[in-house]
Structures are given as structure tokens and as C-alpha cells.
Amino acid sequence: MKHYLKFIVLFCAVMLCAAQFTSDARKRSSRRSSTTSGVVHKVNSTQFKNRVADYDTRPFRLKGNRPVVIDFYATWCGPCRRLAPYMDQLARQYAGRVDFYSVDVDANKDVWQAYRVRNSIPTVYIISTNGRYDYFTGLPEDPISTISNRIDRIIY
Numbered sequence: 296m297k298h299y300l301k302f303i304v305l306f307c308a309v310m311l312c313a314a315q316f317t318s319d320a321r322k323r324s325s326r327r328s329s330t331t332s333g334v335v336h337k338v339n340s341t342q343f344k345n346r347v348a349d350y351d352t353r354p355f356r357l358k359g360n361r362p363v364v365i366d367f368y369a370t371w372c373g374p375c376r377r378l379a380p381y382m383d384q385l386a387r388q389y390a391g392r393v394d395f396y397s398v399d400v401d402a403n404k405d406v407w408q409a410y411r412v413r414n415s416i417p418t419v420y421i422i423s424t425n426g427r428y429d430y431f432t433g434l435p436e437d438p439i440s441t442i443s444n445r446i447d448r449i450i451y
Contacts, residue, residue, distance in 0.1 A: 429448070
């Protein structure tokens, strides 16, 4: 009986340590993902104001020190869904040089209204740190080269 009790106590101690380790790892991972470059960050209105720009003030001023690409999309939009993997690829290609964000227009009306995104989605804005910008609507025929060329033209 004593051996079983010792085993149960030891087992519980090991499980508690493992749970704490997993919890700490998740916290570190979530902190890292919020600042990681090379990914497209899906943001809501509040996150947009904190990370990208305060769209209530004119002119818009970027919060970070890198240019941004903002993809305005909707979950029900076919061209938006087809554009998403290209945006992921571009985010990896420009990792550390350009930050990529996506904004769901259905859930964040105030953001898309501030950027005057009308009825045409996807709409993609490319904004440099000096205020120069470009945008396009719809799914380009060759998304990677089209968006890369526009990014290079605006930020370099």
C-alpha cells in the first residue's frame, strides 16, 4: 500500500511539473507570435490601433519602424481566400523588412471605413514608413510578382 501511495504522489508531482512547463512554453510562444515577422498577423480594430496605425488621426502614422502590407478581406470572399497563401509567402519573403497584417472587414468596420475600402475586396494597402502608399483591389493575375513589385516600388 505504501508503494502505491508513493507512486501516486510521485506521479502527481511529475504531472504538475509537466503542466507548469507546458503553460510556460505556451506563454513564451504567444509572446513571440505577436512580434514575429514572416507571418501575416490577423488583427481586430484595437490591435490595429496598437500595432499598425491610429486611424482616428490624420495623417495616419505607422506605429512600427517597418513598412506594412494590410490585406482587407472577408471570410466569405473567394478571391480573398485564394490571395491568403500568397500573402503568407510574401510575409516570409519580406520577413524582418515588412510587416503583414490582415483585417476582416465584416468584424472591423471602423478600420476599413478609415481606409476607404468600399465594396471591392480583397483590398491590399502597402504603406511605407515615410507615408508613401499604394493599394489595389481584387486578386492579381500573378499575385507574387505583382505585390512584390508594388512593395519594392513603395518602400525602396
